Structure formats: structure tokens, C-alpha cells
Amino acid sequence: MFGGGGMNPRKMKQMMKQMGIDVDEIDAEEVIIRTADEELYFSDAQVTKMDAQGQETYQIVGEPQSRERGAGAGAAAEAEETAGSEAEVRDAAGGVDIPDSDVKIVAQRTGASESEAREALEAEDGDLAAAVSRLE
Structure with missing residues (x-):
């Protein structure tokens, strides 16, 4: 600057x-x-x-x-454009696609299991910060 x-x-x-x-x-x-x-x-x-x-x-x-x-905001997301396209999972209600990378981030930040992290992400419509707050 x-x-x-x-x-x-x-x-x-x-x-x-x-x-x-x-x-x-x-x-x-x-x-x-x-x-x-x-x-x-x-x-x-x-x-x-x-x-x-x-x-x-x-x-x-x-x-x-x-x-x-829209991929992180709950819209019907297509495959990610990142280098090693990651698997995504749709929740049972047909809602938000949660990238595996997001699940791993939340699990690492909170010390929760990946299944707990995924549940928190689904409950918060894919919002990483809200999912972390929910688990802390």
C-alpha cells in the first residue's frame, strides 16, 4: 500500500x-x-x-x-470446479449439497466426528461458520 x-x-x-x-x-x-x-x-x-x-x-x-x-448457498449445485472434484452428498430431505471438504473443515475446527459435522452443516444449510458455532 x-x-x-x-x-x-x-x-x-x-x-x-x-x-x-x-x-x-x-x-x-x-x-x-x-x-x-x-x-x-x-x-x-x-x-x-x-x-x-x-x-x-x-x-x-x-x-x-x-x-x-450458489454451490455453497444451498442452490442445486453442479460438480465443483476445483482440482480433484470432490464427492457431494444430498441430505435426506433433498436440500443442500454438502461438499466433503466442508465436512472435514468443520470436523477439524470443532473436533467433532464427520457425521456430526455433516449433520450440523445440513441443519445450517451449508453455512460453515454457523455449523462450527453449533458444535462448539
Whole structure:
């Protein structure tokens, strides 16, 4: 942003504070960016919020995965576009498709079994953060 190069991070933070720029780390569980055609989702991203004179800016650092738009929001999803297309399972009521990767993420974050994680995801319509909260 400012081209700090090799500047000491502490000095950079001091300078930003003097300029009225407030920087906070956000403990995000998941970040989703929706475009007209796809969703980019970050399941383990580092998110920084900068507030400069009332203008908020968010910075996301991490590796996104791509899926068709609506695949994570409960729409009838087609196969994921990620590199090793993962198996998806439709719940008994014919509702949300839950990718195996989402089940594994929730299970790892909470220490729950994969079947408990899948049940929580189904109950929360595929919402990772809500499923994690439900199990914690």
C-alpha cells in the first residue's frame, strides 16, 4: 500500500497510526467472494481491516478455492470446479449439497466426528461458520 519495503513493522504501524489509519486483524472462519459466475471461498484466510478516515478496507491473504455460484448457498449445485472434484452428498430431505471438504473443515475446527459435522452443516444449510458455532 505505501511501499514500506524493508521498513520495521513496528515503525510502519506507528506511522499509520499518526496518519489516522487503524489496522485490526479479524479472526475470520470463512471468506466468500461472489462474482456473476463463481464463488471464491477462503476457508483459512488471514483478514486485516484498515480504517482510514472512515473508509474501511479489507485485505484477504490465503488460497481461494473456486466453485460455481450458489454451490455453497444451498442452490442445486453442479460438480465443483476445483482440482480433484470432490464427492457431494444430498441430505435426506433433498436440500443442500454438502461438499466433503466442508465436512472435514468443520470436523477439524470443532473436533467433532464427520457425521456430526455433516449433520450440523445440513441443519445450517451449508453455512460453515454457523455449523462450527453449533458444535462448539
